[in-house]
Each structure stands twice: as C-alpha cells, then as structure tokens.
Amino acid sequence: MNIGLTGGIAAGKSTVADLLVRKGALLVDLDRIAREIVEPGQPALERIAERFGQAVLQADGTLDRKKLGAMVFADPDKRKALEQITHPAIRAVMKERMEANRLAAPDRLTVVDVPLLYESGLASYFEKVLVVYVPRRTQLERLIARDKLSPEEAEIRLNAQMDIEEKKKRADYVIDNGGSLEETERQVDAFWREMGLA
Structure with a gap:
C-alpha cells in the first residue's frame, strides 16, 4: 500500500x-529525489541553467539552491517554470521507486x-x-x-x-x-x- x-x-x-x-x-522521499535530479550531468539541471541563467550554478557546477530559491519564491511565474522542469522528472523517479518497493516487499x-x-x-x-x-x-x-x-x-x-x-x-x-x-x-x-x- x-x-x-x-x-x-x-x-x-x-x-x-x-x-x-x-x-x-519503506520511504520514498521526494525532497531527496528533487536533489538527485538536479545533480551535475542531469538533464533537469541543464534545463534550469538554460532557463534561469548560469548564475544559479556554483563554481563546481552544482545548483545554488539558495539563489534559485530566492528567485522562484519571489515570482510565481518563475516558480511555475521551475516546476515544469523538475516535476515530471521527480514524478518519474517516484513512480519507479514505488513500483520497485511493491515488487520487492508487497506486504510493507x-x-x-x-x-x-x-x-x-x-x-x-x-x-x-x-x-x-x-x-x-x-x-x-x-x-x-x-x-x-x-x-x-x-x-x-x-x-x-x-x-x-x-x-x-x-x-x-x-x-x-x-x-x-x-x-x-x-x-x-x-x-x-x-x-x-x-
């Protein structure tokens, strides 16, 4: 269930x-998944940098979450744009993990x-x-x-x-x-x- x-x-x-x-x-944590899908090399991170500019990336190529957060929490349109990038990727991983749990431990x-x-x-x-x-x-x-x-x-x-x-x-x-x-x-x-x- x-x-x-x-x-x-x-x-x-x-x-x-x-x-x-x-x-x-068993736990599927969408905050954790949200961090995984914006790691360097992930398509979602590339799309975020394209949409919001290189300023949201730190020197090592990782996402500057604080900078991006300040940007999107202050502007509903920017928040929606970010969600359109991240939500489908998060949802896909969520469904994969739910299904893996169901197959591995159907009674849990x-x-x-x-x-x-x-x-x-x-x-x-x-x-x-x-x-x-x-x-x-x-x-x-x-x-x-x-x-x-x-x-x-x-x-x-x-x-x-x-x-x-x-x-x-x-x-x-x-x-x-x-x-x-x-x-x-x-x-x-x-x-x-x-x-x-x-």
Whole structure:
C-alpha cells in the first residue's frame, strides 16, 4: 500500500517519516529525489541553467539552491517554470521507486514524502494521504529558526504553499506535530494500528 505523506513547510514531515520507517515502512522521499535530479550531468539541471541563467550554478557546477530559491519564491511565474522542469522528472523517479518497493516487499507500507502533494495534483497516486499538521504560527517560528530566514522571507515561502488548514481538511489522517515527540509517537502508533500494520 502507498501512503502519501505531506504537510506544511517546517511541520515535521521528516520526523513522522522517520518514525514510520522505524516501524517498518519503506520511504520514498521526494525532497531527496528533487536533489538527485538536479545533480551535475542531469538533464533537469541543464534545463534550469538554460532557463534561469548560469548564475544559479556554483563554481563546481552544482545548483545554488539558495539563489534559485530566492528567485522562484519571489515570482510565481518563475516558480511555475521551475516546476515544469523538475516535476515530471521527480514524478518519474517516484513512480519507479514505488513500483520497485511493491515488487520487492508487497506486504510493507510505502510512505511517499511529498511536500507539495496537493499543490502538484499527486493525491490520486495514493490510497490514503497523511498530513503532518502544526498551526501556521508554529510553522513560521520553526521555518525562521531552521532556515535562518527573516519573518518576511518565511511568510513568502509559506504563502507559496497551500494553507496548512486546507491540507488538514483534505487529509485521510492527521498527525498533530505541535506538541512533544512522545505525543507525535503516540499518534504514529495509533495510525499504524488503524492501518492494520501492528
């Protein structure tokens, strides 16, 4: 079975993904895939450099993620242009890995960590969607602390995603990650039992 795992930026998806992996789930991480498809020599990186200019590449030929991020988060048209390059490549690798997991371990849960699951129209790929939730204010505080952003920069990034409350409404399951790690672990355990995996 394939579960889509999503939530807002800085909500703690990685924490929940790690807890599920510890319980025996297999993980397909789209953030990791997104980094792989823009490594030197990959077609997506070449297309990004063509579209956004050589300035988005560092001296060693790797992507300057911070520079590109500043460019695309400030301009919806540029963000859309970037997504048109990266999303098909990411989706192709995601499908390959989901299928490989299904063939190798058909009885195990595959958790696919998709930051922009709803925004990218990927919900139909999964039997169920699990949203990791924290209130927007908590997201903002965590994002500022984690990525060393100004409040204004953090707001721009939050506004580039679907509102966390809307994601919560659409979810099949919700893990509230606003409390302690123990509280999150209890909710993950309950989810695991509800899925019939305990």
